[in-house]
Each structure stands twice: as C-alpha cells, then as structure tokens.
Amino acid sequence: MSQPDQGADTAPVQPTDPVELLVCVKCRRGTEIPEDGERPGQALFDALAQRDLPDGVTLHPVECLQNCDQGCSAAMRGGADRWTYLYGNLHETSHLDLLVEGAALYRDTKDGLIPWRTRPDHFKRNCIARIPPLAATAPASAAAEPNEA
Numbered sequence: 001m002s003q004p005d006q007g008a009d010t011a012p013v014q015p016t017d018p019v020e021l022l023v024c025v026k027c028r029r030g031t032e033i034p035e036d037g038e039r040p041g042q043a044l045f046d047a048l049a050q051r052d053l054p055d056g057v058t059l060h061p062v063e064c065l066q067n068c069d070q071g072c073s074a075a076m077r078g079g080a081d082r083w084t085y086l087y088g089n090l091h092e093t094s095h096l097d098l099l100v101e102g103a104a105l106y107r108d109t110k111d112g113l114i115p116w117r118t119r120p121d122h123f124k125r126n127c128i129a130r131i132p133p134l135a136a137t138a139p140a141s142a143a144a145e146p147n148e149a
C-alpha cells in the first residue's frame with residue numbers, strides 16, 4: 001500500500017522480498033498431447049529457464065495451477081505483503097518477454113499491484129485470479145484496482 005507521507009506514488013519503489021515466478025509444467029493448454037509429447041507448460045518453463053530473469057526473481061515449476069482451459073499459466077508471488085497474481089493464455093514462444101518484463105514490474109512493487117498504466121495488456125486481459133497477501137489485515141477493497149472494475 002502506498003504511504004502518502006513517504007511519497008511512494010512518485011518515488012521509485014525499492015524491491016523488497018524476492019519474487020517467485022511459478023509455471024505449470026503439466027499444462028496441455030486444453031489440447032490432447034501424446035504421452036511422450038512435450039506439454040506446452042513444460043515448453044514455457046524450459047524457454048523461461050533459458051532467459052536471464054530480473055534480479056530477485058526465481059523460476060519454479062509447479063503441478064498444477066488448475067487453469068488448463070486458459071493455459072498456459074503462470075503465477076507471481078513474493079513475500080507477505082504482495083498480492084499473488086495468476087495469469088493465463090500464455091504461450092511458450094510469444095510471451096517470454098512479457099513474463100520477464102512483467103516479473104520485473106511485479107518485483108518493483110511493494111504490494112504486487114503493477115500500476116494500471118504500466119501493466120502489460122496481456123496481464124490486464126488475462127488475469128485469472130489475484131490472492132490477497134498473507135499480511136493483509138485490512139479489507140480487500142483497500143487494495144482495489146479502480147481501473148479493473
């Protein structure tokens with residue numbers, strides 16, 4: 001949450017806790033994949049593992065994020081003060097830059113809320129869910145995203 005007396009809305013936010021980028025490696029993207037075929041989720045994870053991720057961001061495979069019909073899927077989380085976001089409709093070739101850049105934007109927030117004006121369009125249109133931070137003590141509406149209504 002912003003601290004108006006500290007100018008958080010205008011000053012750069014210092015990264016706080018490390019960020020985890022979780023990718024479902026089991027995702028079939030709602031399609032039939034031969035038993036010995038590579039799943040799109042594994043391909044997405046493998047491609048991201050070849051990329052330089054932003055400082056403070058680590059990549060983790062997970063099974064599974066239960067979003068198969070809108071896969072591939074990836075989640076971002078980090079620390080007790082950030083919202084967790086789950087994004088869908090990710091592709092293993094066309095969304096690598098998006099995920100790397102999006103993870104950096106997410107890392108640079110204290111609460112996980114990437115400002116709407118700088119949030120990637122894919123994130124705006126393909127947010128499957130967001131989950132309150134562990135440390136949340138105020139009503140969820142305190143972190144409402146007014147432009148998403």
Ligand code: FES
Nearest residue numbers: 027064065067068
């Ligand atoms: S199998 Fe995990 S999101 Fe599809």
